[in-house]
Amino acid sequence: MSDPIDGAWNDIGEGCHAYIQRDGGWGWSNAGLIVGDGASLLVDTLFDNRLTAAMLQAAAPLTKQSPLGTVVNTHANGDHHFGNAVAAPHGGSVTVIASAACAEEMTEVGPEVLASLTADPTDVGDMFRALFGEFHFEEVELRLPDRTFSDRLELVVGGRQVSLVELGPAHTQGDVVVHVPDAATVFTGDLLFNGGTPIVWAGPLSNWVAACDAIIALAPEVVVPGHGPLATLDAVRDAREYLLWVESSATQAHAAGIDPWDAAQQLAGELSGTSGSWDQRGEFGRLAANVEAVYLELDPSAQRSDLVTLFRHMATLEGNLFT
Numbered sequence: 001m002s003d004p005i006d007g008a009w010n011d012i013g014e015g016c017h018a019y020i021q022r023d024g025g026w027g028w029s030n031a032g033l034i035v036g037d038g039a040s041l042l043v044d045t046l047f048d049n050r051l052t053a054a055m056l057q058a059a060a061p062l063t064k065q066s067p068l069g070t071v072v073n074t075h076a077n078g079d080h081h082f083g084n085a086v087a088a089p090h091g092g093s094v095t096v097i098a099s100a101a102c103a104e105e106m107t108e109v110g111p112e113v114l115a116s117l118t119a120d121p122t123d124v125g126d127m128f129r130a131l132f133g134e135f136h137f138e139e140v141e142l143r144l145p146d147r148t149f150s151d152r153l154e155l156v157v158g159g160r161q162v163s164l165v166e167l168g169p170a171h172t173q174g175d176v177v178v179h180v181p182d183a184a185t186v187f188t189g190d191l192l193f194n195g196g197t198p199i200v201w202a203g204p205l206s207n208w209v210a211a212c213d214a215i216i217a218l219a220p221e222v223v224v225p226g227h228g229p230l231a232t233l234d235a236v237r238d239a240r241e242y243l244l245w246v247e248s249s250a251t252q253a254h255a256a257g258i259d260p261w262d263a264a265q266q267l268a269g270e271l272s273g274t275s276g277s278w279d280q281r282g283e284f285g286r287l288a289a290n291v292e293a294v295y296l297e298l299d300p301s302a303q304r305s306d307l308v309t310l311f312r313h314m315a316t317l318e319g320n321l322f323t
């Protein structure tokens, strides 16, 4: 069993709860729980079986009268679905729902990829172990959604309305937010890293900005991010500003003929001048991936760096050299 200090359930009122893990850094994702009359819905599972089991055990008093019937995966990154087989065992009564685009993307970076990168005996393994060495990928069995949708899906969970709204592609191909109107709460998945830095795996950035606008339009009082502490819309507005800054800065660098990695290194020096002090945020080196995402939009024939190169760039920007 994982150490209970990894995460804890926070009561956010109106039968909604948020499980917040550590500082929300790489892999330390959040989960959510919406408790209705006689049924509950879980937003996301965690990065491995042990963390997910600990999270579910801590949720047991909350779901005693309203058993878990549904798991929603907000997107395809493993830290939001690798625990599915624990929360929703095959042949059981719990239904897993995700967007069709998310379900398709879930098989791209499976647990075996991360298990092998963290087991690598070279400096590549050192880098991945520094980020992901505490997770048990070798125990994870991929458990794909039972039900998929596109655009929007309205659910009734124990008499309460829960709206699943697809706002991707942005962070990933099929990002979904979970809106609970009667609690004025939105679970954003990784469309919001509170205290951390957005990472654009899919893009376009303009669509992530539009996703921020869509979240703002829902006017929630409580925003549960995919990583980091509970938030309000101020954090969404902050992230929106950052994305706009990256988009315009990287577009200028591209027009000037600067190589994307050179551009990322130059722009990293300008982060301290941004309105949100983005040089102080967790994982600020993700700028390397974000600049590359803008370049890929501008030139669709360009190639995304491989995962190892991308992580090496991000680590280098943060001053961590593994070579």
Ligand SMILES: [Zn+2]
Binding pocket: 027, 029, 077, 079, 080, 190, 226, 227
């Ligand atoms: Zn995540």
